[in-house]
């Protein structure tokens with residue numbers, strides 16, 4: 001089988017021919033059909049994520065995996081050959097610590113990450129723990145299910161962490177692979193949506209996806225524009241920029257919440273008065289647990305969430321990583337194995 005491998009941090013992907021792996025007890029083997037490309041994959045490739053030394057090499061990237069179970073190890077009863085499934089960012093965790101016990105395995109100190117500490121979906125077949133694998137709803141094609149496993153889950157959970165309520169005004173910062181899915185989810189939940197971007201050529205796409213307002217952060221005072229709109233009840237920052245959060249935060253409505261979904265090494269600056277005067281909140285969120293995945297997938301299936309895709313063949317996965325890094329993509333890059 002083919003596997004696209006990062007042999008060491010910064011090295012371009014190399015194509016390897018490997019034996020098809022056999023699942024051990026508690027594991028399943030998938031025939032991978034599609035794998036979305038996330039910023040986490042680019043960071044793993046470059047050796048900078050989640051922190052230096054965490055990723056191990058050689059490594060097959062990809063944590064937005066969609067495929068079909070083709071073999072199960074001993075003791076696996078919840079999945080069977082032929083099941084359509086997805087594999088998320090969270091490959092496994094200790095299951096015992098405080099984070100794991102409250103469903104936050106993603107924050108476990110002993111977290112194992114698909115495509116970062118274990119081989120992911122940039123290959124024809126992959127192994128995953130049976131308890132980490134999610135069933136895909138009928139009718140969601142593999143190439144759309146892949147990006148929902150991380151991008152969809154992240155924005156879905158971000159809206160939850162932002163205490164989103166039907167009819168709220170939601171401002172989405174960034175309209176890339178993550179941001180455009182954020183607009184789709186928010187609009188499908190009945191939100192009034194604004195998009196904040198420094199690329200004014202994204203205005204038409206924002207409108208097409210369901211946004212009523214486009215704010216060009218390179219030209220406009222973002223907070224003034226948001227307050228003129230009525231104030232954002234939720235801000236989702238999907239861009240890897242702290243500066244734009246600093247700009248947007250004073251545009252929150254009273255009791256509004258700004259949720260950071262994109263990491264950046266810079267500091268976010270917020271005046272205490274902006275927090276005090278109106279109970280505004282600044283928080284962060286990353287992916288989610290199994291129940292969040294089930295809900296995010298189910299919501300997408302029943303509300304017609306269709307991510308925009310730029311498709312790449314498996315052999316061409318390096319081009320997908322580079323397109324993501326260079327910001328030249330439309331929507332989400334997805335690597336297809338056939």
Ligand SMILES: [Zn+2]
Pocket residue numbers: 038039040063089150151
């Ligand atoms: Zn991701």
Ligand SMILES: [Zn+2]
Pocket residue numbers: 093094095096097098099100101105108109110
């Ligand atoms: Zn744990």
